[in-house]
Amino acid sequence: MTGTEAPAAPPADPDIEAALLAAAAAARLHAHAPYSGFAVGAALRDESGALHAGCNVENASYPEGSCAETGAIAAMVAAGGRRITHILVLADAPAPVPPCGGCRQRIAEFATADTLVLMAGPEGVRRRTTIGALLPSAFSSARHLDLGEEGGESGA
Numbered sequence: 001m002t003g004t005e006a007p008a009a010p011p012a013d014p015d016i017e018a019a020l021l022a023a024a025a026a027a028r029l030h031a032h033a034p035y036s037g038f039a040v041g042a043a044l045r046d047e048s049g050a051l052h053a054g055c056n057v058e059n060a061s062y063p064e065g066s067c068a069e070t071g072a073i074a075a076m077v078a079a080g081g082r083r084i085t086h087i088l089v090l091a092d093a094p095a096p097v098p099p100c101g102g103c104r105q106r107i108a109e110f111a112t113a114d115t116l117v118l119m120a121g122p123e124g125v126r127r128r129t130t131i132g133a134l135l136p137s138a139f140s141s142a143r144h145l146d147l148g149e150e151g152g153e154s155g156a
């Protein structure tokens, strides 16, 4: 894929990045990852500016585990948020950790193509991109399901 990736997204507002990083770090401390040993925290900002965080929650029945992004999205929806403006993923790995394929689709449900995706390590934000770059041609209710006004409208 080298040479075909979309250009990096510009830095988000430094205060927003710092707040997302702090929220993701706090949630990551609570990760339940006894099987992989790989703790992940995620934090997102919704359309009202509120932050919501999550961590990965693994399960002895391995496929039943959930990603940190999934937890953050569930927290946003439960609090009444419906639009992700920024989402940050925090993990300690040699390379920046992007949302997995399933989480890209979950993010796209509540995103527009320009929703910022920030990948962070212990030292801070390592990579900035957008959900549109990570999941081009996403399956979306607006474009692929005939739901009229009821459906979501992800442009990712």
Ligand code: THU
Residues within 6 Å of the ligand: 033, 036, 038, 040, 055, 056, 057, 058, 065, 066, 067, 068, 069, 089, 097, 098, 099, 100, 103
């Ligand atoms: N994981 C996340 O929570 N988010 C990601 O973006 C990548 C992977 C979790 C799932 C599993 O609990 C662990 O990391 C190892 O795959």
